[in-house]
Amino acid sequence: MVNFTENPRHYTAEGLSALCEGLSQRFGDRFSTAQSLRDQHASTLTWLPAQAPDGVVFPLDSGEVASVVALCAERGVPVIPYGTGTGLEGHVNAPSGGISIDMSRMNAIVAVHAEDLDAVVQPGVTRKQLNDYLRDQGLFFPIDPGADASLGGMAATRASGTNAVRYGTMKDNVLSLKAVLASGEIVTTASRAKKSSAGYDLTRLMVGSEGTLGVITELTVRLHGIPEAISAGICPFASEQAACDTVIATIQSGLAVARIELLDALMVRAANNYSQLDLPETPMLFVEFHGSEAGVAEQAERFGEIAAEFGGGPFSWATKPEDRTRLWTARHNAYWAVGALRPGARSVATDVCVPLSRLAECVAETRRDIDRTGLVAPIVGHVGDGNFHVQPLIDMTDAGEVAACEGFLERLVQRALAMEGTCTGEHGVGQGKRKYLVAEHGEAALGMMIAIKNALDPRGIMNPGKIFMP
Amino acid sequence: MVNFTENPRHYTAEGLSALCEGLSQRFGDRFSTAQSLRDQHASTLTWLPAQAPDGVVFPLDSGEVASVVALCAERGVPVIPYGTGTGLEGHVNAPSGGISIDMSRMNAIVAVHAEDLDAVVQPGVTRKQLNDYLRDQGLFFPIDPGADASLGGMAATRASGTNAVRYGTMKDNVLSLKAVLASGEIVTTASRAKKSSAGYDLTRLMVGSEGTLGVITELTVRLHGIPEAISAGICPFASEQAACDTVIATIQSGLAVARIELLDALMVRAANNYSQLDLPETPMLFVEFHGSEAGVAEQAERFGEIAAEFGGGPFSWATKPEDRTRLWTARHNAYWAVGALRPGARSVATDVCVPLSRLAECVAETRRDIDRTGLVAPIVGHVGDGNFHVQPLIDMTDAGEVAACEGFLERLVQRALAMEGTCTGEHGVGQGKRKYLVAEHGEAALGMMIAIKNALDPRGIMNPGKIFMP
Numbered sequence: 001m002v003n004f005t006e007n008p009r010h011y012t013a014e015g016l017s018a019l020c021e022g023l024s025q026r027f028g029d030r031f032s033t034a035q036s037l038r039d040q041h042a043s044t045l046t047w048l049p050a051q052a053p054d055g056v057v058f059p060l061d062s063g064e065v066a067s068v069v070a071l072c073a074e075r076g077v078p079v080i081p082y083g084t085g086t087g088l089e090g091h092v093n094a095p096s097g098g099i100s101i102d103m104s105r106m107n108a109i110v111a112v113h114a115e116d117l118d119a120v121v122q123p124g125v126t127r128k129q130l131n132d133y134l135r136d137q138g139l140f141f142p143i144d145p146g147a148d149a150s151l152g153g154m155a156a157t158r159a160s161g162t163n164a165v166r167y168g169t170m171k172d173n174v175l176s177l178k179a180v181l182a183s184g185e186i187v188t189t190a191s192r193a194k195k196s197s198a199g200y201d202l203t204r205l206m207v208g209s210e211g212t213l214g215v216i217t218e219l220t221v222r223l224h225g226i227p228e229a230i231s232a233g234i235c236p237f238a239s240e241q242a243a244c245d246t247v248i249a250t251i252q253s254g255l256a257v258a259r260i261e262l263l264d265a266l267m268v269r270a271a272n273n274y275s276q277l278d279l280p281e282t283p284m285l286f287v288e289f290h291g292s293e294a295g296v297a298e299q300a301e302r303f304g305e306i307a308a309e310f311g312g313g314p315f316s317w318a319t320k321p322e323d324r325t326r327l328w329t330a331r332h333n334a335y336w337a338v339g340a341l342r343p344g345a346r347s348v349a350t351d352v353c354v355p356l357s358r359l360a361e362c363v364a365e366t367r368r369d370i371d372r373t374g375l376v377a378p379i380v381g382h383v384g385d386g387n388f389h390v391q392p393l394i395d396m397t398d399a400g401e402v403a404a405c406e407g408f409l410e411r412l413v414q415r416a417l418a419m420e421g422t423c424t425g426e427h428g429v430g431q432g433k434r435k436y437l438v439a440e441h442g443e444a445a446l447g448m449m450i451a452i453k454n455a456l457d458p459r460g461i462m463n464p465g466k467i468f469m470p
Numbered sequence: 471m472v473n474f475t476e477n478p479r480h481y482t483a484e485g486l487s488a489l490c491e492g493l494s495q496r497f498g499d500r501f502s503t504a505q506s507l508r509d510q511h512a513s514t515l516t517w518l519p520a521q522a523p524d525g526v527v528f529p530l531d532s533g534e535v536a537s538v539v540a541l542c543a544e545r546g547v548p549v550i551p552y553g554t555g556t557g558l559e560g561h562v563n564a565p566s567g568g569i570s571i572d573m574s575r576m577n578a579i580v581a582v583h584a585e586d587l588d589a590v591v592q593p594g595v596t597r598k599q600l601n602d603y604l605r606d607q608g609l610f611f612p613i614d615p616g617a618d619a620s621l622g623g624m625a626a627t628r629a630s631g632t633n634a635v636r637y638g639t640m641k642d643n644v645l646s647l648k649a650v651l652a653s654g655e656i657v658t659t660a661s662r663a664k665k666s667s668a669g670y671d672l673t674r675l676m677v678g679s680e681g682t683l684g685v686i687t688e689l690t691v692r693l694h695g696i697p698e699a700i701s702a703g704i705c706p707f708a709s710e711q712a713a714c715d716t717v718i719a720t721i722q723s724g725l726a727v728a729r730i731e732l733l734d735a736l737m738v739r740a741a742n743n744y745s746q747l748d749l750p751e752t753p754m755l756f757v758e759f760h761g762s763e764a765g766v767a768e769q770a771e772r773f774g775e776i777a778a779e780f781g782g783g784p785f786s787w788a789t790k791p792e793d794r795t796r797l798w799t800a801r802h803n804a805y806w807a808v809g810a811l812r813p814g815a816r817s818v819a820t821d822v823c824v825p826l827s828r829l830a831e832c833v834a835e836t837r838r839d840i841d842r843t844g845l846v847a848p849i850v851g852h853v854g855d856g857n858f859h860v861q862p863l864i865d866m867t868d869a870g871e872v873a874a875c876e877g878f879l880e881r882l883v884q885r886a887l888a889m890e891g892t893c894t895g896e897h898g899v900g901q902g903k904r905k906y907l908v909a910e911h912g913e914a915a916l917g918m919m920i921a922i923k924n925a926l927d928p929r930g931i932m933n934p935g936k937i938f939m940p
Contacts, residue, residue: 113825113827114722115718115722115825115826115827116825116826116827117721117722117826118825157667158665158666158667158671159667160665164665168642169665171671171674172638172642181914181918185914185917186914187912187914187915187918188911188912188914188915189915190892190911191887191890191891191892191910192825192890192891193823193824193825193856193857193886193890193891193892193895194823194825194826194855194856194857195628195630195634195639195823195855195857195892195895195896196628196823196892196894196895197627197628197629197678197892197894197895197896197897197898197899198892198893198894198899198903198906198907198910198911199678199899199907199911199916199919199937200675200678200679200683200919200922200923200937201628201641201671201674201675201677201678202915202918202919204641204671204674204675205670205671205674205675205922207671208667208669208670208671209670213670224724225722225723225724227724228724248585251587252584252585252587252695253695254694254695254697254698291765292765292768294764294765294768295761295762295764295765295768298762298764298765353663353664353665353666354663355583355585355586355588355662355663355664356585356586356587356664357583357585357586385664385665386663386664387663387664387665416663417661420661420662420663421661421662421663422660422661422663422665422666422667422668423668424666424667424668425663425665425666425667426665426667427667428667429667429668429669433668436668437668437669440661440668441658441660441668441669442657442658444651444655444656444657444658445657445658445659445672446669447655448651448657448672448926449669449670449672451925451926452670452675452922452925452926453670454925455921455922455924455925456918456921456922467669467670
């Protein structure tokens with residue numbers, strides 16, 4: 001089991017007590033230190049141990065967040081932003097104590113500028129909430145991690161999902177944001193212009209900073225028109241290698257695929273069981289094209305030809321919207337579907353990303369490693385970007401199995417790094433991936449990150465214990 | 471005339487002399503203090519006065535750049551990275567003295583990874599050099615400022631160009647870079663993976679930082695497949711308003727236009743004269759579509775319909791590749807074509823960017839302002855992004871005209887900011903736009919930038935006097 005030394009608390013019991021009194025006065029019953037609420041705000045979807053905060057506050061706007069941060073800063077008490085708690089690397093844990101800032105009541109859609117293809121939202125708005133709101137206007141927001149995550153949390157972890165191959169990640173789809181810094185100041189990182197060369201890119205600096213530089217309190221996100229035509233389908237393959245080779249050839253051919261997802265045979269079995277599908281239990285690509293009626297038909301045909309070259313197929317279309325929805329819902333539910341394969345076991349969801357040219361090799365080596373190690377661990381991924389997930393199911397009472405899994409995770413990351421990849425394509429660093437940052441970035445680049453962190457948060461109160469080792 | 475107080479030099483004549491001796495020893499005739507060379511390295515394409523460096527060095531690799539920076543740091547002497555000297559806001563000036571690091575000999579294309587659609591290049595490689603090299607492999611790099619700029623300079627200023635509406639700007643097309651920091655350390659900002667959530671986005675922090683945080687010594691850039699079919703054409707309009715309205719409707723309709731450029735009547739006249747075209751001298755859109763044969767035909771047809779709704783047309787195609795090249799060469803030569811309208815006058819090339827919904831209004835108000843002020847100033851722009859350029863031609867010996875131009879520039883920026891836009895869409899801040907950063911970003915965000923700058927360059931030797939006021 002992964003254990004982290006609990007960071008020291010840099011505040012006294014008296015300081016905390018005075019802070020809690022201040023927060024109670026300011027926020028009434030929107031601040032609480034009830035144990036059940038605190039525990040709930042440190043729940044995690046993976047095997048990292050929970051570390052509860054000292055209290056939870058529910059602000060309503062940027063000004064209130066600034067008050068919370070200012071009050072905490074006065075006592076040296078950490079703040080931990082909380083969205084939906086669906087992060088996979090311990091982002092909402094409170095290893096040094098502190099106050100969890102729950103954004104669930106900051107869930108207003110402030111403005112939709114249809115002409116500019118952007119929307120201004122509070123950070124607690126979830127991706128499904130935004131898309132439900134936009135649908136009537138013919139617009140959508142493409143970033144879709146498996147969970148119905150909050151946009152603030154998605155920005156903080158630089159999330160992506162199935163559409164990233166076509167629409168990019170959160171870094172490409174946040175135009176601007178507001179954040180409260182450690183000083184209590186509220187910054188706006190950019191205007192609503194689609195592009196700018198006016199100084200440092202604070203937007204991209206905040207996206208992916210996991211709450212360690214500031215608390216995101218508003219986002220201006222890019223929207224896209226719902227395509228005139230959408231076609232989705234599934235294509236079975238004899239091996240993961242053949243599926244990966246098809247992905248590489250598809251991307252290189254310039255086909256503007258909107259989604260291209262690999263599921264290995266075990267993942268397909270999990271999806272069949274959990275989502276009542278009856279897919280052949282063999283490696284498979286889920287694909288989707290966006291465009292005009294003629295355009296998607298042309299692209300689908302060309303994709304079918306490419307797949308056939310690698311022995312894949314037949315490529316079958318989900319022509320009805322409800323069949324398409326069923327397919328993608330099954331894909332989005334992968335995390336829970338995998339969990340159901342081995343009731344009682346803990347899911348250890350992890351991800352890496354490599355250059356596309358190394359994808360087939362990386363997946364194949366990983367499959368051999370899983371088999372050799374004797375793990376139950378489906379592979380599923382956003383393979384158009386070279387990004388894939390492995391989700392070992394671990395009996396946490398079996399020390400040998402836990403150790404075997406730890407060894408596997410270590411080798412997975414080292415394999416991705418050796419192939420010029422990254423230790424995490426979209427889950428973030430949190431607590432779980434901190435130890436890999438030196439190997440990935442080198443001392444100089446990591447030192448640059450730490451210098452920025454120290455300059456903007458000299459007392460270390462912004463989500464401490466995340467990204468950087470204590 | 472815009473005057474900047476010369477910043478104080480923080481080094482002694484003895485210090486400089488010792489440094490020059492050290493550089494001569496290390497670099498031989500690749501270091502020079504010849505006046506003509508120094509003057510040439512402070513030349514500028516706009517009206518900002520030239521401020522020559524103390525010497526110029528021509529390194530060959532990252533290690534040599536690191537030596538230059540380390541030697542300069544020892545004496546507190548600034549370093550100013552130099553690409554092709556085609557920046558428009560005084561980026562290569564040396565207001566506090568210092569050593570110009572000329573990247574022209576670091577112009578190797580280190581690797582092309584066709585399977586991964588990326589290339590590794592030294593910073594002195596120019597955009598045309600890269601595209602000439604790539605053509606046989608069916609690949610291209612889309613970012614195209616007017617000049618044949620170096621990729622290092624383009625990254626440093628977050629450049630874009632005519633293709634940005636489809637392919638993004640330098641921020642979207644640099645995967646990773648190497649840079650020498652003020653400490654002399656060489657950092658690599660990211661892996662070659664297409665996406666990552668592993669810590670702060672140092673790549674995007676360096677892109678647009680104009681040499682104030684480090685000297686870029688290598689870039690990994692994203693490539694794109696040359697589309698199967700390209701169609702370009704021109705569409706005349708009765709007014710700039712009608713052209714802008716057509717742009718807005720085109721983008722909103724979801725048409726994946728690759729280029730959509732506005733030229734006002736005066737700009738068309740300049741292009742006709744300079745590039746031997748015979749276009750009707752009326753506001754005009756140059757457009758281009760990329761895709762399959764069927765796809766571009768479909769898109770072109772729909773664009774023609776949209777233009778007709780706003781009274782535009784007829785839309786005429788440049789079907790032959792040589793006609794297309796002639797069109798875009800004319801567009802890229804806009805800066806020089808405008809200059810030729812009034813020989814002896816100085817070009818004051820500036821740009822702003824606003825949300826698309828405000829574009830028509832911003833262009834119309836700017837046109838009225840130009841006419842009222844009595845300037846000769848064509849408008850041309852990457853209007854699909856809400857970005858446009860104005861290029862007043864000024865008789866620098868006429869104090870009244872200079873003052874009138876200064877007033878116009880000030881109003882142009884204030885107008886863009888009032889419309890939720892930015893003071894520069896793609897030219898950068900340099901010296902010319904520094905005074906607008908507080909108004910655009912606010913004290914808190916500008917303070918955040920300065921905190922980062924001070925943390926990474928505590929002695930202020932990295933391209934001082936750019937982005938921030940002294």
